[in-house]
Amino acid sequence: MEQNNGDDDLNNRTKHHRRPITMRTKFAGSLSLANIILIATIILYHCEIGASDEHDHLYSSNDEVVLWMNTVGPFHNRQETYSYYTLPFCKGPKKGISHHHETLGERLQGVELEFSQLDIQFKVNVDKTKFCEVKLTKFDVQSFEYAIRNYYYYQMYIDDLPITGSVGDLEETDKNGPVYIYTHKKFDIGFNGNRIVDVNMTSQQKVKLELGSTLEFSYEVNWRPSNVKFEDRFDKYLDPNFFQHRIHWFSIFNSFMMVIFLVGLVTMILMRTLRKDYARYNRDEEMDDMDRDLGDEYGWKQVHGDVFRPPAYPMLFTIMIGTGWHIATVTFLVICFQIMGDLYTSRGSMLSTSIFAYAATAPVNGYFGGSLYARFGGRRWIKQMFLSAFALPTMVCGTAFFINFISIYYHASRAIEFTTMLAVVSIILFIILPLTLVGTVLGRNISGHPDNPCRVNAVPRPIPEKKWFMEPSIIVMMGGILPFGSIFIEMYFIFTSFWAYHKIYYVYGFMMLVFLILTAVTACVTIVCTYFLLNAEDYRWQWTSFMAGASTAGYVYLYSFYYFFFKTKMYGLFQTVFYFGNMALFSAVLGIMCGTFGYVGTRAFVRKIYSTVKID
Numbered sequence: 001m002e003q004n005n006g007d008d009d010l011n012n013r014t015k016h017h018r019r020p021i022t023m024r025t026k027f028a029g030s031l032s033l034a035n036i037i038l039i040a041t042i043i044l045y046h047c048e049i050g051a052s053d054e055h056d057h058l059y060s061s062n063d064e065v066v067l068w069m070n071t072v073g074p075f076h077n078r079q080e081t082y083s084y085y086t087l088p089f090c091k092g093p094k095k096g097i098s099h100h101h102e103t104l105g106e107r108l109q110g111v112e113l114e115f116s117q118l119d120i121q122f123k124v125n126v127d128k129t130k131f132c133e134v135k136l137t138k139f140d141v142q143s144f145e146y147a148i149r150n151y152y153y154y155q156m157y158i159d160d161l162p163i164t165g166s167v168g169d170l171e172e173t174d175k176n177g178p179v180y181i182y183t184h185k186k187f188d189i190g191f192n193g194n195r196i197v198d199v200n201m202t203s204q205q206k207v208k209l210e211l212g213s214t215l216e217f218s219y220e221v222n223w224r225p226s227n228v229k230f231e232d233r234f235d236k237y238l239d240p241n242f243f244q245h246r247i248h249w250f251s252i253f254n255s256f257m258m259v260i261f262l263v264g265l266v267t268m269i270l271m272r273t274l275r276k277d278y279a280r281y282n283r284d285e286e287m288d289d290m291d292r293d294l295g296d297e298y299g300w301k302q303v304h305g306d307v308f309r310p311p312a313y314p315m316l317f318t319i320m321i322g323t324g325w326h327i328a329t330v331t332f333l334v335i336c337f338q339i340m341g342d343l344y345t346s347r348g349s350m351l352s353t354s355i356f357a358y359a360a361t362a363p364v365n366g367y368f369g370g371s372l373y374a375r376f377g378g379r380r381w382i383k384q385m386f387l388s389a390f391a392l393p394t395m396v397c398g399t400a401f402f403i404n405f406i407s408i409y410y411h412a413s414r415a416i417e418f419t420t421m422l423a424v425v426s427i428i429l430f431i432i433l434p435l436t437l438v439g440t441v442l443g444r445n446i447s448g449h450p451d452n453p454c455r456v457n458a459v460p461r462p463i464p465e466k467k468w469f470m471e472p473s474i475i476v477m478m479g480g481i482l483p484f485g486s487i488f489i490e491m492y493f494i495f496t497s498f499w500a501y502h503k504i505y506y507v508y509g510f511m512m513l514v515f516l517i518l519t520a521v522t523a524c525v526t527i528v529c530t531y532f533l534l535n536a537e538d539y540r541w542q543w544t545s546f547m548a549g550a551s552t553a554g555y556v557y558l559y560s561f562y563y564f565f566f567k568t569k570m571y572g573l574f575q576t577v578f579y580f581g582n583m584a585l586f587s588a589v590l591g592i593m594c595g596t597f598g599y600v601g602t603r604a605f606v607r608k609i610y611s612t613v614k615i616d
């Protein structure tokens with residue numbers, strides 16, 4: 001159906017909606033590197049998705065306003081979502097585009113927008129109007145009843161503003177009694193100039209579900225001038241009372257004190273080890289060689305000939321460190337973008353931004369992993385590079401693949417289509433892999449030469465017996481406690497925003513602080529742990545420091561069990577698998593990152609203290 005009223009703006013808009021192949025290219029706006037990669041991705045998508053102009057959110061009178069129906073699912077299982085029209089709802093009379101083509105991030109998050117076919121025009125009020133009816137068959141009654149008894153909840157969008165509503169209602173007193181379905185949707189839309197700034201939807205008119213009866217669905221639209229600024233239109237979805245609660249501030253303050261304490265402790269250790277040395281140098285003249293060799297050497301100094309011996313499994317180790325650097329970089333960048341750009345206002349853009357930031361910063365992985373591998377004297381650097389590039393993508397895709405099986409079985413909207421998988425695989429093969437290669441080559445050439453302050457002895461020194469609590473495994477377990485303590489309140493906020501409705505995480509400034517605190521705490525704690533380990537004349541510090549940092553994530557995973565059972569009401573196979581699968585992935589990613597913080601911090605410390613050891 002063509003509208004030809006000479007209104008260019010309207011025509012552009014309708015064309016935009018009609019164009020069968022569209023992709024909203026909306027990311028962090030100013031990301032030029034990500035844009036280059038975006039273009040590359042669009043080429044990868046070729047016929048599937050093309051580029052289009054961005055939705056500009058500007059309307060003139062009588063412009064079509066699209067009500068997109070998204071998903072429906074149990075209130076307590078936020079991730080278990082189905083396309084809205086899997087329930088026997090009916091559409092309005094207006095014809096037009098039926099499907100919204102999503103960005104990569106939206107596709108991966110199971111967004112499934114379908115045009116409701118309701119006739120809504122900018123600043124045109126609509127009185128209560130019936131738009132369709134459903135004669136209830138047995139199947140319809142069963143579907144609706146199941147949905148209402150499980151508190152199904154649906155999501156819609158008008159001009160990117162999310163709207164939620166419940167499918168129906170139960171009797172307050174008798175949960176097994178009759179069920180009622182809402183048949184009337186009343187929209188109150190606030191506009192400010194030529195923009196939509198506020199949408200309220202009220203579900204009205206409860207009708208009892210009965211076999212054979214006819215449900216008449218109706219809607220109503222009231223337009224109201226509003227003073228809300230366009231930039232602030234998402235503010236009503238935020239929950240400052242929750243996210244800026246006293247406890248949140250207090251926990252950050254608390255963690256900050258912990259950082260100060262730990263930094264003090266590390267400084268003290270450093271002063272102590274270095275000062276001893278100083279004193280020794282001053283006494284040098286009075287001491288003969290015998291004294292110096294026997295009298296003053298103890299603890300960590302004994303292992304100077306082994307401490308820079310490459311760790312066991314050097315390839316795996318360098319893959320972990322490269323990936324950890326990469327994850328830390330991406331985390332840092334994404335938090336920065338969030339602080340600058342409020343990405344939460346557009347669906348799926350957080351995930352898209354993360355993917356593109358990950359792809360764009362792939363050289364970081366190659367650089368740090370590759371150069372470390374070269375310094376360890378590794379020879380199979382091509383294998384190392386490949387494994388490094390694929391390590392995290394494999395973990396993520398493996399988890400997604402596993403969850404996808406269950407999604408497909410459930411017909412959930414999260415099921416990932418083949419084309420989307422192809423796009424992800426293309427990004428990995430054609431962007432991440434080559435960029436990792438670039439990073440590896442740079443890393444090997446710039447900082448791939450061994451530069452240890454002490455020579456490594458040809459024969460490894462035996463590791464003496466020590467007390468049980470000095471065993472690396474115990475140190476590793478102790479290592480994660482303090483870092484976990486510094487982040488677990490933040491974890492609660494992050495989990496809640498992800499797993500519960502109506503909580504959009506927006507306090508990215510807090511997240512940045514916690515990220516920095518976590519970095520500092522992990523590094524300091526592992527330094528202290530390593531100092532004890534070296535003093536017990538055990539030189540296996542590389543893996544120990546990595547694992548001591550990484551064990552933080554073990555505690556986070558344990559915490560996620562507590563959270564599941566005591567803080568949420570999730571149920572069902574799909575949601576449970578989705579929860580524990582994604583939490584395992586999240587913990588693994590966090591673990592690799594914290595492990596890297598631990599190793600990198602410890603490495604600096606070890607190099608510092610051994611650089612003062614005199615070797616004959």
Ligand SMILES: *[C@@H]1O[C@H](CO)[C@@H](O)[C@H](O)[C@H]1NC(C)=O
Pocket residue numbers: 188189190198199200224226
């Ligand atoms: C939506 O509801 C809120 C809270 O009740 C109210 O302040 C606001 O004015 C409503 N907006 C519109 C457009 O009716």
